[in-house]
Amino acid sequence: MPISGAIEDKRVCPDHASSEQCTKALLPVQDALDILSGKWKIIIILSLSFGTKRFKQILREISGISPKMLSKELKELEINELAERKVFDTVPVTVEYQLTPYGKTLKPLIGELHDWGAKHRKRIITKRSN
Amino acid sequence: MPISGAIEDKRVCPDHASSEQCTKALLPVQDALDILSGKWKIIIILSLSFGTKRFKQILREISGISPKMLSKELKELEINELAERKVFDTVPVTVEYQLTPYGKTLKPLIGELHDWGAKHRKRIITKRSN
DNA sequence: CGACCAACTATCCTAAAGTATACCGGTATA
DNA sequence: TATACCGGTATACTTTAGGATAGTTGGTCG
Numbered sequence: 001m002p003i004s005g006a007i008e009d010k011r012v013c014p015d016h017a018s019s020e021q022c023t024k025a026l027l028p029v030q031d032a033l034d035i036l037s038g039k040w041k042i043i044i045i046l047s048l049s050f051g052t053k054r055f056k057q058i059l060r061e062i063s064g065i066s067p068k069m070l071s072k073e074l075k076e077l078e079i080n081e082l083a084e085r086k087v088f089d090t091v092p093v094t095v096e097y098q099l100t101p102y103g104k105t106l107k108p109l110i111g112e113l114h115d116w117g118a119k120h121r122k123r124i125i126t127k128r129s130n
Numbered sequence: 131m132p133i134s135g136a137i138e139d140k141r142v143c144p145d146h147a148s149s150e151q152c153t154k155a156l157l158p159v160q161d162a163l164d165i166l167s168g169k170w171k172i173i174i175i176l177s178l179s180f181g182t183k184r185f186k187q188i189l190r191e192i193s194g195i196s197p198k199m200l201s202k203e204l205k206e207l208e209i210n211e212l213a214e215r216k217v218f219d220t221v222p223v224t225v226e227y228q229l230t231p232y233g234k235t236l237k238p239l240i241g242e243l244h245d246w247g248a249k250h251r252k253r254i255i256t257k258r259s260n
Numbered sequence: 261c262g263a264c265c266a267a268c269t270a271t272c273c274t275a276a277a278g279t280a281t282a283c284c285g286g287t288a289t290a
Numbered sequence: 291t292a293t294a295c296c297g298g299t300a301t302a303c304t305t306t307a308g309g310a311t312a313g314t315t316g317g318t319c320g
Contacts, residue, residue: 033243042163068299109243200268
């Protein structure tokens with residue numbers, strides 16, 4: 001006897017939602033993940049969403065990251081046009097990083113991530129203390 | 131001479147936004163990333179957001195994933211109470227996976243990811259064809 | 261009998277991710 | 291003189307993620 005296979009949320013998943021539709025919906029998500037994946041990229045973007053920052057400043061704010069990783073990740077963000085590197089001819093040289101306008105389009109996404117993370121954090125902390 | 135260090139978006143980053151505030155904002159995001167990171171987890175959640183699915187069905191829908199990875203990732207989703215595994219005593223045995231109510235709270239986040247990914251996809255495809 | 265189904269598990273392996281530590285040239289500060 | 295700052299590199303290393311392939315258990319089909 002076959003099981004029901006009931007899909008409980010008809011709004012999100014109408015009965016006719018085929019596997020192909022699902023597979024198709026995965027593509028944009030995979031594209032997004034491709035350039036946001038890794039342990040640090042989103043964290044760095046969040047940090048820059050607070051404003052222009054200098055290299056050492058980011059290094060200090062993000063605990064645990066090494067200069068090598070920060071350097072590498074910033075380069076990748078630059079390549080993908082999410083962040084911008086500006087060099088000032090001061091002595092010693094000053095380098096500033098900031099989000100590009102395109103990078104700023106990630107703010108709603110990161111906002112959601114922050115909100116969900118905050119709720120999740122509460123949840124796990126509450127659990128532990130029980 | 132010091133540079134301006136001007137922060138262009140006072141709405142997001144008031145002048146008094148200290149490094150500590152920024153560091154603090156990172157925590158919830160890191161918590162979220164901790165359980166969502168990896169190549170497949172978000173993809174699997176998205177797939178399940180379309181409705182209850184069986185193991186082989188997910189395997190077919192998500193191209194490129196191996197049974198080993200799918201199995202591993204599903205277990206982790208279970209541990210974090212984002213997904214649920216139901217075994218039916220049919221012949222042969224049937225196993226269904228679905229999002230828990232808690233897992234469903236990720237839908238807005240994944241929606242944002244999908245939307246941004248779709249725009250990004252357009253952007254890179256347009257670029258390539260130029 | 262042999263092949264195939266579902267739902268995995270086991271084993272082996274590689275490539276990439278990430279860490280740790282040290283170092284650079286030039287300047288300023290104690 | 292010694293130390294620290296800046297914006298990184300260089301080197302060496304470990305860890306982990308993920309891929310490829312095969313096998314398992316119990317049952318059905320032809």
